[in-house]
Amino acid sequence: MSPSSAIPASVDATVDLLEHENYVADRRLATAVFLALKLERPLFLEGEAGVGKTEIAKVLAAGLARRLVRLQCYEGLDTAAAVYEWNYPRQMVEIRLAEAAGGVERSELAHDIFTTRFLLRRPLLQALAPEDGVPPVLLIDELDRADEPFEAYLLEVLSDYQVTIPELGTIRAATPPIVVITSNRTREIHDAIKRRCLYHWVDYPDAARELAIVRRKCPAASESLAREVVGFTQRLRALDLFKAPGIAETLDWAEALVALDRMSLDPQTIADTLGALLKYQDDIGAVTPEVTARILREMEAQAGA
Amino acid sequence: MSMNAAAASFAAAPRGRLADNVLHFVRVLRTAGLPVGPAKVLDALAAIEAVGVDNRSDFREALAAVLVSRHEHLPIFEQAFDLFWRNPRLLEKMMIALLPKVHGRTAEETEELPARLAQAMLPAPAPRPEAQPEETDLDATFSFSAREVLQKKDFATMSVEELAEVKAMLRRIKLPLPQRPVRRTAPAPRGRAVDMRATLRRSIGAGGALAPLRYRARRRRTPPLVVLCDISGSMDRYARMLLHFLHAITNDRHRVHVLTFGTRLTNITRHLRHRDVDVALARVADAVEDWAGGTRIGHCLTEFNRKWSRRLLGQNAIVLLISDGLDADAGDGLAFEAERLAKSCARLVWLNPLLRYAGFEARPAGIRAILPYVDDFLPVHNLESLTDLSRALAHARPRAEPAATLLH
Numbered sequence: 001m002s003p004s005s006a007i008p009a010s011v012d013a014t015v016d017l018l019e020h021e022n023y024v025a026d027r028r029l030a031t032a033v034f035l036a037l038k039l040e041r042p043l044f045l046e047g048e049a050g051v052g053k054t055e056i057a058k059v060l061a062a063g064l065a066r067r068l069v070r071l072q073c074y075e076g077l078d079t080a081a082a083v084y085e086w087n088y089p090r091q092m093v094e095i096r097l098a099e100a101a102g103g104v105e106r107s108e109l110a111h112d113i114f115t116t117r118f119l120l121r122r123p124l125l126q127a128l129a130p131e132d133g134v135p136p137v138l139l140i141d142e143l144d145r146a147d148e149p150f151e152a153y154l155l156e157v158l159s160d161y162q163v164t165i166p167e168l169g170t171i172r173a174a175t176p177p178i179v180v181i182t183s184n185r186t187r188e189i190h191d192a193i194k195r196r197c198l199y200h201w202v203d204y205p206d207a208a209r210e211l212a213i214v215r216r217k218c219p220a221a222s223e224s225l226a227r228e229v230v231g232f233t234q235r236l237r238a239l240d241l242f243k244a245p246g247i248a249e250t251l252d253w254a255e256a257l258v259a260l261d262r263m264s265l266d267p268q269t270i271a272d273t274l275g276a277l278l279k280y281q282d283d284i285g286a287v288t289p290e291v292t293a294r295i296l297r298e299m300e301a302q303a304g305a
Numbered sequence: 306m307s308m309n310a311a312a313a314s315f316a317a318a319p320r321g322r323l324a325d326n327v328l329h330f331v332r333v334l335r336t337a338g339l340p341v342g343p344a345k346v347l348d349a350l351a352a353i354e355a356v357g358v359d360n361r362s363d364f365r366e367a368l369a370a371v372l373v374s375r376h377e378h379l380p381i382f383e384q385a386f387d388l389f390w391r392n393p394r395l396l397e398k399m400m401i402a403l404l405p406k407v408h409g410r411t412a413e414e415t416e417e418l419p420a421r422l423a424q425a426m427l428p429a430p431a432p433r434p435e436a437q438p439e440e441t442d443l444d445a446t447f448s449f450s451a452r453e454v455l456q457k458k459d460f461a462t463m464s465v466e467e468l469a470e471v472k473a474m475l476r477r478i479k480l481p482l483p484q485r486p487v488r489r490t491a492p493a494p495r496g497r498a499v500d501m502r503a504t505l506r507r508s509i510g511a512g513g514a515l516a517p518l519r520y521r522a523r524r525r526r527t528p529p530l531v532v533l534c535d536i537s538g539s540m541d542r543y544a545r546m547l548l549h550f551l552h553a554i555t556n557d558r559h560r561v562h563v564l565t566f567g568t569r570l571t572n573i574t575r576h577l578r579h580r581d582v583d584v585a586l587a588r589v590a591d592a593v594e595d596w597a598g599g600t601r602i603g604h605c606l607t608e609f610n611r612k613w614s615r616r617l618l619g620q621n622a623i624v625l626l627i628s629d630g631l632d633a634d635a636g637d638g639l640a641f642e643a644e645r646l647a648k649s650c651a652r653l654v655w656l657n658p659l660l661r662y663a664g665f666e667a668r669p670a671g672i673r674a675i676l677p678y679v680d681d682f683l684p685v686h687n688l689e690s691l692t693d694l695s696r697a698l699a700h701a702r703p704r705a706e707p708a709a710t711l712l713h
Contacts, residue, residue, distance in 0.1 A: 010356075010357075011356055011360070011363050027362060027363070027366065028362075028366045028369075031356060031363050031366035031367055031370065032366065032370040034355070034356065035352050035355055035356065035367055035370050035371075036370075038355040039348075039351055039352065039355060044374075046376060074488075075487065075488045075489075075620065076487060076488020076489045076490075078489060078490075086501075086502060086505070088501040088502075088505055091505055092505070092508075095508065095509065106509065109509055110509045113505075113509060147487065147488075147489065147620075148559075149489065185376075185615075185616060186615050186616055186619055187616050187617070187619055188616065191340060191374065194374040194375075195342070195344075195374065197374075198352075198370040198371060199370060199373055199374045199375075200370060201376045201379060242610075242611065
């Protein structure tokens, strides 16, 4: 099956599309994705770090044969970095040339200087007015890192799919891009943004789905190793940790174990490689050899049962 | 009714019926406290049309994607969905049965509000009810509970006028936080960075000849303020007064978050946001369940660090910890959590009413555990100390030596 740019016709087709791009989604997520595509609404994905929020946008871009335009948010993100900026050096050269040639009216010069020729297009503008005419997938990543003024600016973009450049006028998307917004919830995003979006909370996967993900993304790991890795991680999430490991960490860990040629888990290996799974010293400290041993015993008991 | 039967029943129903049911369902969610506006009904219908009604779980997820916008609301939605789409009548009955219990206070409020409004209107062009001399009477019916006000607490021994006056003054205290530079810039004559856009505009105006450079500088903004207020028995009378103060600062500025703790942690920011102090405090009273009980500071700080710190303590947040530090858990694990809290915020200010005693010594284990990690250790027992607090915050230096000197 070759990727086609047509949007899927049903929830099942969406599941297939994601699956084809190696994204194992639960039906809940697929429904939200399908609706976002069908209703042309932005998809707002919230969840802990490392549960595969950003990946959705990448997968959609690949599956629908669209370009991925990514806007990484940070505090102080402004229009110059997010939407457009004038190419000042070129404008200055142009002014000098006009002067050298002589006989140019001032008003005309101003008119010539502020044209699309001198416009540097940043992600939002690229997404609204794509050069190839195909609406891309616009990923607004980690919106919670941006500050409130940028959020307010986004409202115009997301409700009317247009931006206003004072010197040029309003630029409106012929066909709206597919918008995916992610947030790690380091702060609450304003309700006004959320109201324009379809909301989905991306949760940690259950054991079966996580196993499917590990098998797909880390084929080098044997079936039994993958099963153990997933079992251990799932139990780790049940502990009272400051930051529970996400799917990204599970995959890192599986790959680390493969790189070390481990075929199964043992306490020493776990102690040596725990850094791939847990990123806080307190959490690593909390997973003592006794805890590891207990979890391994539980897993054995369950496997035997 | 089985899943499929339910699905079939609304599949068979004409579109109008379904629309009615969705409308009804949205109303139910709204009653349950979800912020779903009328526009959501149309969105929900469009979503249902897109996924169809053949598969109950798709139908449900479609509604969830449109109607839920917060993770916390998902369980409410799910329960409501299960009840409603099984048998809408059943849910209605349940809501009626539950309403007086769950929303007891709200019902009271709606009944009492007109009375209050009437009172406010009585002397024809009356200003706000707070300005009325009857203020204290009204206050009694609206404070945390009439019974508790009747108990002769310490501040209740002040005369009625004094009390009203102090509350009014509390409401007027402003908390000037030091402004910190943010990463956003604004035009500034003495800025560091050249504003190319403005410069170029000028230069064209001057015909491309020499034009003065324009500059931009970092904007400055007050950091977020997070208040952790102890409402346990030993803090009771201070907490009650301080809530007036907290209500004032919550409504005075953006980015103030207030959480109360006793045996459990409650975020009361939303409740305090109501402009009217009486309504706001009544809502707080509804939300807080551990009023005037024991204290488990360590437990509550742990919960704050786990659940809230990453969401609230961005952008150089200042934390006000209001507590006497008397902990039922005798400081177990408290030092660890206090350290984590101090490290996650720009400044940790501890307001402790016990400091009013001249001979205060940091004896209790809870106090000894927290003290090494706080930046400021200030009293909070009267109006003067609150004024001092605003002065201390306004002149807050970057993180200084902690206030650990009291430990020696």
